Amino acid sequence: MRDDFLLLNPGPVPVSRDVREAMSEPMVSHRSGAFEAVYERAQDHLDYVFEHSTPSGTSTSAGGTSLILNGTATMGMEAAVANLVDDDSDVVAVHNGKFGRRFARIADRHARVTNVEFEWGEPVDVDRVEDAITDDTDAVTMVHNETSTGLLNPVEAVGELAAEHDARYVVDGVTSIGGDEFRIDEWNVDVAVTDGQKCLAAPPGISAVYVTERAEKHLDGDRAPFYEDLDWHLRKAEQHQTPFTSAVPLFRGLAEAVSDIRREGMSARIHRHRRQARAFREGFRAMGLESFPELNEASDYSNTVTAIELPEGARGERASDFQDAVSARGVSISGGQAHLGGDIFRVSNMGHLSPEQVLRGVRTVGDAFTEIGVDVDADAGVVAAQESLQG
Numbered sequence: 001m002r003d004d005f006l007l008l009n010p011g012p013v014p015v016s017r018d019v020r021e022a023m024s025e026p027m028v029s030h031r032s033g034a035f036e037a038v039y040e041r042a043q044d045h046l047d048y049v050f051e052h053s054t055p056s057g058t059s060t061s062a063g064g065t066s067l068i069l070n071g072t073a074t075m076g077m078e079a080a081v082a083n084l085v086d087d088d089s090d091v092v093a094v095h096n097g098k099f100g101r102r103f104a105r106i107a108d109r110h111a112r113v114t115n116v117e118f119e120w121g122e123p124v125d126v127d128r129v130e131d132a133i134t135d136d137t138d139a140v141t142m143v144h145n146e147t148s149t150g151l152l153n154p155v156e157a158v159g160e161l162a163a164e165h166d167a168r169y170v171v172d173g174v175t176s177i178g179g180d181e182f183r184i185d186e187w188n189v190d191v192a193v194t195d196g197q198k199c200l201a202a203p204p205g206i207s208a209v210y211v212t213e214r215a216e217k218h219l220d221g222d223r224a225p226f227y228e229d230l231d232w233h234l235r236k237a238e239q240h241q242t243p244f245t246s247a248v249p250l251f252r253g254l255a256e257a258v259s260d261i262r263r264e265g266m267s268a269r270i271h272r273h274r275r276q277a278r279a280f281r282e283g284f285r286a287m288g289l290e291s292f293p294e295l296n297e298a299s300d301y302s303n304t305v306t307a308i309e310l311p312e313g314a315r316g317e318r319a320s321d322f323q324d325a326v327s328a329r330g331v332s333i334s335g336g337q338a339h340l341g342g343d344i345f346r347v348s349n350m351g352h353l354s355p356e357q358v359l360r361g362v363r364t365v366g367d368a369f370t371e372i373g374v375d376v377d378a379d380a381g382v383v384a385a386q387e388s389l390q391g
Contacts, residue, residue: 002330008361009334010147010175010305012197012204013351015257019202022256023249030248036240038248038255042068043237045258049200049266050192050210053182057267060183064212067233068254070247073174073195076207078106079228080170080191081141084215085111086223089138092167094129094158096122097146098337099172107141120340121149121292121307123299126157133161139168145176147198148337150291150307150346152176154298159188168218174198178261179273179350180303190215196250199273199304201351202257206250273303275389276349276358280306283362283385287369287376292344306347307336313374316342325368331361355389 007014028034046066051059069075081103085091089111093104096118107113116132118124133140140162144155155171162169168190173182177192179199184192192210196202211219211230221231232243261269281291281301292307293299314322319335319342326333336344347361362385366378 004330006331006357006360006364007351008347008349009332010198010346010348010350011195013201013348014353015201015203015253016260016352018260019253019256022252023203025249025252027248030246031241035246035248035251038251039068039237039240039242039246042251042255042258043240045255045262046208046210048262049178049258050182050184052266053177053180053270055181055267055270057265060185064184064210064215065234065237067209067211067230067237068242068251069207069209069228069233070242070244070250071207072197072205073172073193073207074102074106075228076193076195076209077103077172079225079230080193080209081107081139082110082228083219083224083230084168084170084191085139086220087111090114090136091139091141092116092129092132092137094124094140094142094153096120096124096149096151096153097143098148099174100141100143100146103141103143103170103172107139111138121151122294123151123296124153124158125296126154126161126298129158130161133165133167135165137162137165137167139170141170141172143172143174144182145173145180145302145304147175147305148340149293150302150305151293152180152300152302155189156183156187157298163188168215175302175304175350178269180270184210184212196254196257199350200254200257201260202254203250205247206254208254273349276353276355277301277303277306279355279358279385279388280347280349280362282388283381284308284365286384287366287378287381289376304348304350306349307344308347309344310342311369311374311376314369314372318372319345321372322368322374325371326364329364329367331364333361333365358389359385
């Protein structure tokens with residue numbers, strides 16, 4: 001791998017040297033005091049991230065608990081749903097992309113599901129959601145930042161509807177928590193899920209959920225999956241442990257990563273992610289490229305994942321030529337997922353990215369298009385991105 005390799009995928013993301021070094025420390029028992037200190041440190045800083053994810057960095061505490069899970073965010077998504085519903089429960093699943101659909105598929109294994117589905121990249125129509133949620137609804141699932149399409153969904157508006165009908169509200173904040181605004185209490189979120197390998201800038205294989213006191217009242221250990229029993233996790237967390245063997249190096253990496261976030265401050269971190277995402281969008285727009293997702297008054301572009309339509313000459317089978325040209329320059333970006341493969345590309349600004357790396361990403365995309373014969377103005381893109389970063 002090149003020394004100057006630049007990872008711009010929407011997960012895993014670049015991690016700091018301190019995170020890498022923390023993971024390489026000598027092994028200890030997951031039942032030792034040394035590990036308990038790691039867990040306590042990680043949990044304390046996760047509480048800060050979950051509760052201070054506002055542009056001002058002020059607390060929006062919902063009186064909850066951060067739990068660390070030995071698995072990626074899909075485990076957290078399933079744990080959140082499976083602990084709150086059963087076969088007789090009714091779930092409304094709102095989705096307009098791959099990960100919202102995954103939430104629906106998870107819920108379908110544990111409850112009756114009403115899907116409120118939109119085309120991938122199409123904004124959520126809150127009126128349709130309102131029609132679907134009733135007093136019989138036990139839970140509502142939704143993705144805040146849809147990673148597959150680069151679209152920021154109206155979590156607050158849907159949360160108001162869930163609260164009106166006393167439904168538990170479970171939200172995937174995987175590519176927003178730690179990088180963008182996420183107000184657990186004000187948005188009526190009961191359980192929030194995030195992943196180490198995204199905005200937290202930790203290694204893959206570890207995730208976290210924030211369980212509010214409202215949600216705790218509805219947890220039922222008898223119906224919960226054995227490994228994902230959140231009531232059990234809550235009890236063990238009081239001892240700064242997990243119910244089962246912990247992935248010690250990953251916990252160490254996470255503890256260091258969330259310590260980095262606290263040192264930066266959530267307010268500064270949110271503004272940094274927004275500034276960098278805007279620079280990517282402005283740079284690509286100046287090249288003549290178009291953003292993929294559609295917007296309405298309730299949605300917005302993602303501030304952590306930028307999804308762009310591939311221009312003519314780089315679509316379909318030619319998309320692989322574009323990706324090869326990007327890779328040859330020591331940069332890694334992502335294409336579209338599932339049926340969007342060959343239609344879009346996606347660039348992340350999560351993790352530890354400098355302004356220079358953002359500009360390199362813009363330049364690389366422009367030069368790669370030029371190499372395969374697509375007429376774009378890479379110079380104009382870099383200038384626009386640079387001006388946006390300085391603005």
